[in-house]
Amino acid sequence: MQVRKGDQGLLRDHNRGLIVNLLRAVGPSSRADIARRTGLAPSALTRLVRELIREGLVVETGKRPSHGGRRATLIAFNPNFATTIGIKVEADRLLGARVDLEGRIEAREESSLPAPPSPSGVLERIIRLVDALQRGKTLGVGICISGSVDPLRGVDLYSPILGWRNVALQPPLEVKLGISVRVENDVNALTLAEHWYGAGRAFRNFVCLTVGEGIGAGVVINGELYRGTFGGAGEVGHITIDPDGPRCRCGERGCLEVFASDRFLAAEAGRLGFPDIPSLEKAARASVDGAQGAFARMGRYLGIGAKNLVNLLNPEAIVLGGERMESVDLFLPAFEDEVRNHSFPEAAKELKIIPAALGEDGFLIGAATLVSSEFFRLPTERIGT
Ligand SMILES: [Zn+2]
Structure with missing residues (x-):
């Protein structure tokens, strides 16, 4: 990576992401393992790991068994650092789940929808479902829905099962909930879940x-x-x-x-x-x-x-x-x-x-992954703290 003056913050974010994603991929590792695999200088690594531990993104998980000499402390990604909420909008009900950062469902809620489901009625129920599921730090809410969805604007373009056209979901929900909201077609969400965890x-x-x-x-x-x-x-x-x-x-x-x-x-x-x-x-x-x-x-x-x-x-x-x-x-x-x-x-x-591999749960896990995949992709500090 070319580092220009002023890019130090970006580099630091990049290195933090490198450490977190390495630990997610390979599991508990010693500082020496991380340094070897990331190529980070030991002093920089020590500083970044200390920071990540303080924030709760990584944790010390004990010592590696050794035959003589000092036993190395192992560091692991903390999947309970935060959770995301996944919601699936069906024709007559909402399904919701709180999902940890390793794609495991911690809790579920369900809410029935009136027929026909009006956008304002559904938005209101989504907010109630999120309230019921939220515990501790929540990175955001992912919503999946069948039909044509514009994920960039968070707009349901056309959903035959709901009879909706051009319903904006993301902007009003972000205002009401105060956390990031992502909207995606249901099969795309399922595919994302199978890609990350299945x-x-x-x-x-x-x-x-x-x-x-x-x-x-x-x-x-x-x-x-x-x-x-x-x-x-x-x-x-x-x-x-x-x-x-x-x-x-x-x-x-x-x-x-x-x-x-x-x-x-x-x-x-x-x-x-x-x-x-x-x-x-x-x-x-x-x-x-x-x-x-x-x-x-x-x-x-x-x-x-x-x-x-x-x-x-x-x-x-x-x-x-x-x-x-x-x-x-x-x-x-x-x-x-x-x-x-x-x-x-x-x-x-x-x-x-x-x-x-994930069956019907894949929709909820995938909806949640819309949010967590962004979290792991972007510099962790900007979103995580
Ligand atoms: Zn056709």
Whole structure:
């Protein structure tokens, strides 16, 4: 790093971040370990560690066992330094959680929403939920919501489940709560959670594909969530499979969602004489031909969508999530066959296909991570103290 006169403060912030992020990554370490790994001079390191301990961001955790000589004191990142609050806005309820700085949920709250949920009513309930969850130092509140979200301005651009267009969430909430607020699309939040704490930890390039009522995707490129121009990236449910196919809820025809979401399975269930998806699923598990075929077709179409992503992005992995994962065994073989055997061979060869690790909690953890990921990215002092 080039250091000009006047950049000393910036350098110090950078070095503090270096120490904190190293400890988060490798766990308890001695001062000598930290100096070796960061390249910081021992005197500077001692000073910065003392400062971080005083602020509570790192703690001394005891001594390393030794065979003779002085035992080194170990220093660790303190995940209880502060918490963040994650909120998921659903059609008829709010889910909230207080999350520590290692992505663990400490407490949960829930609040039902009136129908239809008005923006002012939802804002009011969010504030009450945050009040109920807040304990000690809170870095901020992350909110995830389905539909199109502009995360830079914190505006819900279009949310079909709520019937909202252009609802500003971040500005009024920051004024009322007095802490930072971030807003993001729900699948992007889930992807962030899987990237930081779940199945995507090992990858710098992956796609988190969710399947259920709709089909969504979050894309991580070079270790960063790819959001597109205004946050609209990842609408994989609406890539066209058949331009003359059935009408999709988005108004277009033959979108992937028409062929691979729960709506497809519900239609298949009806066509085959089953009352609903669970009965179709039960029949498929009992090896009823038609029922198995329905899941195989759904898996194949989902695979066609994923194959297009693989050819476009060449990811290391596809992380599969969403409510329909409860039937994953029924659609995975056809999905894998399509992705592995029909993507460009070089792209498919090393590709990993793995289930998401955090389940439904991923939405809340991801919403909270919108805030904590910024905390760890920026110089820690500016936000942390
Ligand atoms: Zn569509």
